[in-house]
Every structure is written in structure tokens, then in C-alpha cells.
Amino acid sequence: MGKFPRLLLLTVLVLPACASTCTTRWFDRDDPSGVGDFETLADLRREYPMDICPKPIGIEAQTVEGTPASSTGQIFHPFNPKEGFACVNKEQNYSCLDYKVRFTCPSNFCSASTCTTRWFDRDNPSGVGDFETLADLRREYPMDICPEPIGIEAQTMEGTPASSTGQIFHLFNPKEGFACVNKEQKYFCLDYKVRFTCPSNFCSGCMTQWFDRDDPSGRGDYELLSNLRSEYPGKICAEPLAINVQTLDGIPALKTGQKFSVLI
Template identity: 35%
Template sequence: MKLVLLALSCALALSSVQGHFWSPWYDRDNPSGLGDYENLHAQKKRGYVCGGCKPIAAQCRVKGTTNVFTRWSGTAPNKLVIHCSPTKGLVCVNSQQGGGSCKDYEIRYLCPTTSGSWTSFLDRDDPSGTGDWESTRAFRRFTKNNLCGGRRTMCAQCRAKRSRYPYYKTGDRYNTFHDCNWENGLVCTTSVNKKICKDYEVRFKCPTIGNSNCSRCAKWTSWRDRDNPSGSGDFEYVGKRGHNPCSGREPIDIQCRVKATKQRWYTAGQKIRAKCTPSGGLVCVNRDQPNGQLCKDYEIRFLCP
């Protein structure tokens, strides 16, 4: 009996991490064509991944093996175009391999159980014009609905208003990065869909932000400044040699500001290469600035699940 309980507890530990849970292993493609395309965008065409929420980690492996690699650790046996990203997936292209062919990979995602609240289903547009624009940007700009208090949303669920079919069962095609995206919402235009789109409604989940007393709340890190612009620029990027703000988990949100003045990064009047994103951080390069100016010294903080 003790052995059974031990085995059960081990299985539960493997299927969840700090309360978050792993998706099944996905293998939607094989390398017999151009390569192995285990990208998240394509997987979402078959149904929700993480219930419409932003994955906060990913594990990848060659199918039939147990050697796992991630964005942060381990190595793949092939050169990858997308390297086991929680928000993009994995892509291996045959023509880039010395041996001429990719391995067959599978990927799984860590899904957040972070506390939050869902909005009602919202419908700000109809497809009578250029299409149906149910994006977070459109809600904030045209309906003055400041979703999640202006912070990034962490989940999205989308359905056809009349039939209530989920977005992946309607047969419509969606604009890039707006395929019921947890952060951007849904956009279906006639030019992309090649026909009139359905009328959609979308709801979003806003994270609950708390402190150490709330175990399932999202939490802000302290302000961080790993670089200064005295060299080639200010490189506040996320990566193995940069920031790893949430212990290998994908941040829900990010804030960036000028360290000295506390002004928001986009009001500083500088050309920024990595534009303050949770996956990429912020990068400002001195040679991109006009008239020999240097980048300002920036600091950033992350909202961790």
C-alpha cells in the first residue's frame, strides 16, 4: 500500500509544478516534409492549449526518448529555429541540418493556475466592414474598456456569437498573433479569411496581483537593472545570459522605465529594439540613437505567475 501511495505522489509531482499543471505531450507534425513544426500557433488550430491561458514553461524531447530540454536548460540534437519556447513552441527545418533531417519532436506546456477573474464575453465589432476586430487594443482604444487595468491579459477564450462554437471549430482563419491570443485577442479579416468572418465574442482573464501571503496570486519582482549603456547599449533582455525573472517560468507581464527619472520607456524618445515584452525584455543599442546619443539606463520588473 505504501508503494502504491508513493507511486501516486510521484506521478502527481511530475504532472504539476508549484500548483501549475502540465499539458499532454503534443506531436502534431513529423519531419518527413520541410521539417518538424511543433509551433504553438498551429497546435491552437486544433483546440485550446492551457484552456486559452498563456503557457508559462515548455519541455521538449525527441519522441520516444526521455531526455528533456527547455528554453533554459539542456540541448537539442538539431539546430532549431524556435527553441522550445512557452509562447511559440518548437520548429526544426530539415534544410538547416547537417544530416539533412530533423528528429521527430514532441512538446508539452506548463499551464498556469494563477488566480484571476474573467470578464464577461465581449463583442465590440461585427464583420460587416473589413472583418471582426475583437482585439485588446481595439477594446482599449475604441470602447474605452481598459481591460485588466491596462495590464496584459493572461487568458482569452473566443467563440462565434450565434452558434457558440469555439474559435477552432468555425472554419475561419485569423490574423497573425490574433488567433484567440491570450494577450492580443481575436481578429478575423476578410482579406485573411477569404470570406466574410463569423461574428465573435471574447472574454479575458485578468491576473490577481498579491504578495507572499497569497500563494496563487501573481507577484511583481523588484526593479532590476543588469546593464548600463556605457558599452554598446543597455541590454535588459530575458535569456540564459540575461534576466531569468521567474525561475524559468514565463512572466505574465513586464514594466520598463528609465532608472533615473522613472518615466515609462516609450516616453523616453529613444529607438528600442526589444520593446519591453515579457519574453524578450528591453534592449536599447547606442548606435541606433541619433546624433551620437547614448541609450538611457533602464530598469525593468516582471509579473510572475
């Protein structure tokens, strides 16, 4: 009797053409210390407002080194796009690994392009704490932040996400900014910096080079637009939207405590 190829029974899943989707960036807001590693949707929405679509349609989880969660052999509760992801230490043989997650969203969520401001660090944690409030930042960096930020990020000066420090934050939202109060911590607040997410059209402008046409000898230091236009023809747009002023060492003018006749 001759040998015949083995017959395999195959199942085929036919899917309808689906609408295009996009993925968010990776989020890692928690470490597996304490109870476990919690990357829940509710927590992530609080820390990264506007960075996740209203109704995610998928979720991925990996260790921070890039190993898919499904390959680690650990147990997860929950692990779905409606609730997010959680790994509980007591449910594992050892402790949970450190995980990051990202969500799948409808493509139109990602088409609303955004941009981020530069990092701001206007305060140090001496005294009451570290206050990077939107009101204070607007006074010190006029026109550098969009009228209505739609997101905020905070990190230590070394680059550790605020959510990974274990500290408590008095403010942490794009409408008010960020504040860490020393008396609310075990020790003292770390030194934080913040940046804001804005609509993409806010970042569509550009900045000129720095100009330094005068020294503070005589009556003072005059960097007037009319003088600068004469000395640097073609280097400044017809209708500037904003002005930044620093000392030659990089200290913002509003931090020097000096008075200015013109700063608009």
C-alpha cells in the first residue's frame, strides 16, 4: 500500500476588510514593587490625559525589555483594552516582571496630530516644594505654551517619569500644571521638569537665531526690534508672535529680578 501525504484539517478565519487603526506610544507608569505592576486604563488616563483614545480596541503588553507578556508565563488580571493591564505579585511563582503597554485605537485618533513643548524647570524643591504650575510657567515663558494644553508629562531632571518615583503630586494635569509639596512626601520632593502636549498647529511656527546687538554699558542694554531689523536685515519675520529674552549665560530674563522697559 502506497504512502499518501497526510491530510491536515485546516480552519480558516475570514475577516471583513477592517478600518485602519493606529497604536499609542508605550506606557510604563508602575513598577512591580509592592502589590504588583498596574498599567490600568484608569490610572493611565489620569497620568496621560488625551494620550489614549476614548474607546481602545486593542491592547499589547511587553516587558520593558520587549518580551511579549504572553511569552513570560505569568498571570495577568486584567488584560483587556477596556480595563488595561495588571500583574499581581501574589498570583505569580515569584514577583511580576516590569511591563509596559500600548493601545490600539481607530486611525482618526492618531490623525489629530499633536506636538510637545520643550521641557520646563522653573522651580527647585527647596522651601515648600517643586512648583511647575501652568500659571507660573506662562509668566516666565510667555508664548511658549499653547493656550489650552491637552496633555502634560513630568520627569525628574535625570529623566525618571514622575509616575515611577512613588511620590505624591498635589497637581498633575494640563490645565493647572504640576506641583510636588514637600510635606506630602516621606522625605523631600525630587527636582522635576515638565512639558505639555499641544495641537500641532501651535508648533508650526519657528524661532530666529539669538540676537545680542548691545551691551549694558551707557544707558542700558537695548535689543529693540527696530535696531535689530537694521543690523540683521531679512533675519526677522514681518510680524513676530513672541519674544524670548535670556542673559548670555542662559538665565530667563524674568528670573533675574531686573525691570524691563520693553518686553512684549
